[in-house]
Amino acid sequence: MAASDKNPIHKTIGNKIWGLFGSLKFTLFILFSLALFSIIGTFIQQNQPPAFYTMAYGKWASLILRLGLEDMYHARWFSTLLIFLIANIVVCTIDRFPPKWKTTLESRVDVDARFIKNLLNNHTIILNDEPVFARERILNVLRSKRYKIKEANNAEGMSIYAWKGMIGRFGSDVVHVSLLLILAGVIIGSIVGFKDFGAFYEGEVTTIPVTEFQFGIDSSWYGIPLPKIQRHKKASDIQLRLDKFWIDYYETGQIKQYNSLLTVSDNGKEVIKGKQIWVNAPLHYKGLTFYQSSYGMAYDKVKQAEFVLKNSKSGKAITPLFTADWNTPSDISGTDYMIKVVGFVSDFAFDPATKAIFPKSAEHNNPAINVEIYKAGKLVSRPWLFYNYADLFAAIPDSNYELVFQRYQGIVYTGLSINNDPGTTVVWAGAVLMVVGFFMAFFIFHKKIWINVKRNGNETEVYVGGMINKNKFIFERELSEIAESIKSDISGGMRK
Amino acid sequence: MKVIMSLLFFDMAFWFYLATMILYIGYWIIKKEWLGQASTVLAIISTFAIFMMLIFRTKESGHAPFSNLYESMSFFVCIMSVAYLIIEFRYKIKVVGAFVMSIAFIAMLATSMLPYRFQDIQPLNPALQSIWFELHVFSAFIGYAGFGLALGMAVMYLIKARFEESKTSHFLVDRLPPSAILDELSYKSVAWGFIFFTMGALILGAVWANKAWGTYWSWDPKETWSLITWFVYAAYLHARVTRGWRGKKAAYVAIFGFLSTVFLYWGVSFVLPGLHTYASQ
Numbered sequence: 001m002a003a004s005d006k007n008p009i010h011k012t013i014g015n016k017i018w019g020l021f022g023s024l025k026f027t028l029f030i031l032f033s034l035a036l037f038s039i040i041g042t043f044i045q046q047n048q049p050p051a052f053y054t055m056a057y058g059k060w061a062s063l064i065l066r067l068g069l070e071d072m073y074h075a076r077w078f079s080t081l082l083i084f085l086i087a088n089i090v091v092c093t094i095d096r097f098p099p100k101w102k103t104t105l106e107s108r109v110d111v112d113a114r115f116i117k118n119l120l121n122n123h124t125i126i127l128n129d130e131p132v133f134a135r136e137r138i139l140n141v142l143r144s145k146r147y148k149i150k151e152a153n154n155a156e157g158m159s160i161y162a163w164k165g166m167i168g169r170f171g172s173d174v175v176h177v178s179l180l181l182i183l184a185g186v187i188i189g190s191i192v193g194f195k196d197f198g199a200f201y202e203g204e205v206t207t208i209p210v211t212e213f214q215f216g217i218d219s220s221w222y223g224i225p226l227p228k229i230q231r232h233k234k235a236s237d238i239q240l241r242l243d244k245f246w247i248d249y250y251e252t253g254q255i256k257q258y259n260s261l262l263t264v265s266d267n268g269k270e271v272i273k274g275k276q277i278w279v280n281a282p283l284h285y286k287g288l289t290f291y292q293s294s295y296g297m298a299y300d301k302v303k304q305a306e307f308v309l310k311n312s313k314s315g316k317a318i319t320p321l322f323t324a325d326w327n328t329p330s331d332i333s334g335t336d337y338m339i340k341v342v343g344f345v346s347d348f349a350f351d352p353a354t355k356a357i358f359p360k361s362a363e364h365n366n367p368a369i370n371v372e373i374y375k376a377g378k379l380v381s382r383p384w385l386f387y388n389y390a391d392l393f394a395a396i397p398d399s400n401y402e403l404v405f406q407r408y409q410g411i412v413y414t415g416l417s418i419n420n421d422p423g424t425t426v427v428w429a430g431a432v433l434m435v436v437g438f439f440m441a442f443f444i445f446h447k448k449i450w451i452n453v454k455r456n457g458n459e460t461e462v463y464v465g466g467m468i469n470k471n472k473f474i475f476e477r478e479l480s481e482i483a484e485s486i487k488s489d490i491s492g493g494m495r496k
Numbered sequence: 497m498k499v500i501m502s503l504l505f506f507d508m509a510f511w512f513y514l515a516t517m518i519l520y521i522g523y524w525i526i527k528k529e530w531l532g533q534a535s536t537v538l539a540i541i542s543t544f545a546i547f548m549m550l551i552f553r554t555k556e557s558g559h560a561p562f563s564n565l566y567e568s569m570s571f572f573v574c575i576m577s578v579a580y581l582i583i584e585f586r587y588k589i590k591v592v593g594a595f596v597m598s599i600a601f602i603a604m605l606a607t608s609m610l611p612y613r614f615q616d617i618q619p620l621n622p623a624l625q626s627i628w629f630e631l632h633v634f635s636a637f638i639g640y641a642g643f644g645l646a647l648g649m650a651v652m653y654l655i656k657a658r659f660e661e662s663k664t665s666h667f668l669v670d671r672l673p674p675s676a677i678l679d680e681l682s683y684k685s686v687a688w689g690f691i692f693f694t695m696g697a698l699i700l701g702a703v704w705a706n707k708a709w710g711t712y713w714s715w716d717p718k719e720t721w722s723l724i725t726w727f728v729y730a731a732y733l734h735a736r737v738t739r740g741w742r743g744k745k746a747a748y749v750a751i752f753g754f755l756s757t758v759f760l761y762w763g764v765s766f767v768l769p770g771l772h773t774y775a776s777q
Contacts, residue, residue, distance in 0.1 A: 024738040028731050035727040035756075042717045042724075042768055073715050186713075195710065250619045257622045279622040280629075280708045291710040419710040427712060431699040438694065442687040473587075473680060 021084075021091040030085050037081070041072030086183065089176045097173060104169050104446065109161040110152040111450045113463045119450070121476055122465035123483035131157055131453050134460045134486075138451055141485045145478075147449065157454040164447050169469060171441025178437055181430030189423025191229055199413040200242040200260075201298065208288065208418060210236040238288065239265040243274055245295060245414040258292050260414040287420050294415030299346035299362040302326060305369050305408040307385075309335065312394075312402040321406060329374065336376055337396065343370025344408075348386065357384065369405050371395070445471050449482070462486060502556055503615075505549035506570065510604050512542035513573070517601040520593035524671060532590045536581075539593065542600075543577040546570055557617045562633045563624060565765065566615040569607040573600050576641035579688070583645070583681065589673045592681070595648035603644075606762075628704035635696025636722075642689020643729070643757045649682035650750035657744060679743070682750055683736060690729050697722040717768040721760040728753040 020026055044064060045052070053061035053070060068075030108115075116122050127134050135151075138160060142149055147162035194211035211231050218228035243261040250256050257278050264272040264285050277283045283290040309319040309332060324330050329340040348368040349360035360366075367387040373380050373396055383395040385405035395403035449466040464483050468475040519535040549570055553561040562568040580596045583589075623629075657675040659666065672678070701722065702712035713719060732749040735741035741749075759767075 024734055025740070027734050028738060028741065031727045031731040031734070035724045035731075038720050038724045038727070041715070042720050042764075046715065073720075252619065254619050255622065256619065257625065280626040280704075282707065282710065289710060291708075293709070417710040424706065424712060427702070431702070435691070435695055435699070438687075438691040442691060470683070471680070473677060 018091060021087050022095045024092075026084075027088050027092070030081060030088060034081050034085070037072060037078060040069060044069050044072070046073075047071055082183070086180060089180060093173060093176060100169060104166055107161060107163065107448060108450075109150045110154055110159045111161075111452060112154075112156075113452050113454065113461070116450050116452055116463040116465035119465035119467060120472075121467075121479045122463065123479065125462040125464065125483060125487050127460045127462060127487070128458070129460055131455050131460050134453050134462060135160070138453070138462070138486055141482055142449070145482065147447075157452065160449075160451040160453070162449040162451070165444045166446055168440050168444030169446045171437050171439070171444065174437030174440055175434055176437075178430045178434035181433060182427050183430075185423040185426030185428075185430055187423070188426055189421045193419070193421035193423055194231070195421075196418040197293065198416055198418060199296070199298075200240065200416060201301075201411050201413050202242050202245060205239050205241045205265075207235050208238045208240055209233045210238075210288070210420065237267045238285065240290070240416075241265070242414055245412050247295070258295055258414075260292055260416070262290065287422065289419045291417040291419065292414065293417040296362060296413055296415065297346065297364060297410035298344075298413055299359045299364075300344060301411050302341065302344045302369065303409045303411050305341050305344075305371075306406045307339065308404045308406050310402045310404055312400050315402075318401070324371070329372075335401070337401075338374040338377075339403075340372040340374070341369060342372050342382075343384075344368070348384070364410070367408065369408065371403070373403075445469060445475070447475060447478070449479070502549050502552040505545055505552060506608075509542055509545035509549055509570075509573075510608055512538060512545050513597065513601045513604045516542045517594075517597040520590070520597045524591050524594040524668065527671060535590060535593060536584065539577065539581060539584075539597065543574060543581065546574045546577070550574060553617075559620050560630045560634070562630075562637065563620055564614055564616075564618060565762075566607055566610055568633065568637060569603055569610075572637050572640050572644070573603050573607075575638055576600055576603075576644045579641050579645055579685075587673075587677070587681070589677070591671050591673065592648065592652065595652055596645060599644050599648055623708045626704055626707060628700060628707055632696055632700040632704050635692045635700055637696070639689045639691075639693025639696055640757055640761065642685045642687075642692065643725075643754050646682050646685035646689060646750050647754040649678050649685055650747040650754075653678040653682055653747045654744060657747075679747075682747065686729055686732055686750060686753075690726075690733065693722075693729070694726065698726060718760070718764050721756070721764050721768075725753060725756040725760050728756050 045056075048070065050061070050065060050070075053064050057064060064070055068077070072078060117124075129137070135158065139149060142160070142162045145164075147164050150161045152159045152161075192213055196209065196211075198206060198208075200206055211233050214230045214232075216228045216230050217225045219225045241263045243263055245258075245260050247258055248256040259276055259278045262272070262275050262277060262283055263270060264275070264283070266286070272283065272285060275283050277290060277292050279292050282292070304323050304325045306321050306323050308317050308321055310317050319332060319334055322330075322332065324339050324341050326341050329338050331338055343357075345357060345359040345368050347360040347363055347365040349358050350356075351358065357368075357370075368384050369387070370382065370384050372382050381395065381397055383393055383403075385395060385403060386392050387405055387408070390404045395401075446469045447466060448468070449464065451465075452463040454461045454463075464479065464486065466475065466479045516535065516538045519531060519538055523531040523535050550561045550567075553567055553570075557563070557567075562571050576596065577600055580593065580600075584593060652672050653675055655669055656672045656678055659669045660675055673681075701719070705714065705719075706712040728749065732746055732753055735746040735749050
């Protein structure tokens, strides 16, 4: 289309952009681009620290980082492609839907023989009947095939227009709308949804934090007020208690299932008691969903520890293995000492600057326990004992005793993902709509049949022709069948 | 002796498919009616054999027969064969079988060459124990089968269309259905495939992921590749109605789509790391 001189320049450019977004070639371009960039995203490992890319890609690393290829699916231009896709769908729908609606709904009824003969599929039938009988017969055939029918009389005879499956025409529109709905659900989720993770110990009660959001105004960008979403975490009234965590095994020893037994209180009142969850079976409460996500051993706590007291000279055990519970003083039998377990780290590390002891990782690589030793009720020492290195430090000063940290019983925690995503419902609604749209588009065909009946001397000429939007070959057969039954219908007169 | 029955039926199916492929190709070359009938009978027997393999596998493992590559490939072959037989009965075009049964046999060959650890029966890990997982895979594989059929149709279309355009003739090409029919069948296969693929791979997969991990989408390589495949077939459906793209270019898109499907199915398992890697189980 050439730009008219009368159109101001901005209008011409506007038309061109509109034309671009309304074109199917642009759709193909977007789809192929999305595919291509997604492919790149699967070959470049995503969301790694910058050092990883320097190691793996050398001088290309800076390019990868600059283009955002390390976080492909959140990169600005990936979003841009998605926005183009949305614009493409919207513009195409605005351009195409109204005329489609019109031509689908309002079709010509009164057509002549020439119109029918120009259709791809057409048949000419000569009958000996009066047109009135022919009409009756045609209508019967069409009705038996569940066609909807309109009629018109003209000077030469009459026309019949029959159609079915009109709704199939709009399948593609339903799919497009469903896609927008899904994307809307994703956006809702990214704005108001949140995801948390928590480690829960057996018997412990934890208050669940929720994320709140507020809409505000941000004017930091050239003073232009833009909407801004502020999120902040706050404690909710909901408390969760882990009653039990356990693992089921197959006979072969492979893990069958992870299970947690949960109790939920709201405002101090127990609302869900002892509900078992496992992978694939989460717990729902007030928009929050709790998923079984992982498990592990506490890195800063133990349930109890076991020790042996030895003679530091002979190395002989003085006491049998004895147990000390977490944070509970207990007597060391046969001596006047008492022991209390006060600290634990799963992977011992020491920071000389702050003199702080901390777990280097959550793995139980170098477990160490902190105990307090009392003699006659008085604290005499507070040593760290190592599981892997017995006898590293003297635990009890001024004595012949040597305290050995033999075993410990860790505390198992269950790792739960806590989710709130109101967008999910919208996504599922879109998904259902999409499937409905596909069925409409692929399996309901818009069939249109025109029949012209004309008296010619003693005979009645019947012209039958039709059109379908897809599935031509099936329709060819159906139209032949219709023509055949009009010809051979026994309710009418003789066959020629 | 439990495992033996499914392996036995697999081996039987393997040889049946080889014979079926040879017969269909033979029919294509020498076009004898009795050969065509024999092909169809053998195709039914092959399909039945692979179906029995799946039944026994389900009995032996106690779960739906698509928890590893070996089982899911057999399932793919079974679905594609059933779909092909339906097309054969509806459209009465047997020459297509030469292409489709070749794809089926290649799939059987690839499956039979899998290392033993992929053929073994494995108990289901916690994440796989879900009805959503079963529906997800079931529906996705109907999609794969549709795409496999579309590949056969698209290849035939390209051959046929080339000869029709240049008005040249070759007895093998002349026996293929007209290109318009091949185009229509290719479209129909993609349509069926696309609907089940969308439902299975994307939607039910998302439902399952949401149940298991609390996220319906996490851009892991398998998910991303299903989306890529979805983009390509979406492009095919649009190309068919775009001026300058319908016909040959659209057929190439369908072929490209199947390559993407193969990568989604095999490539992701062996080349890329992720949640779904059958190979790492």
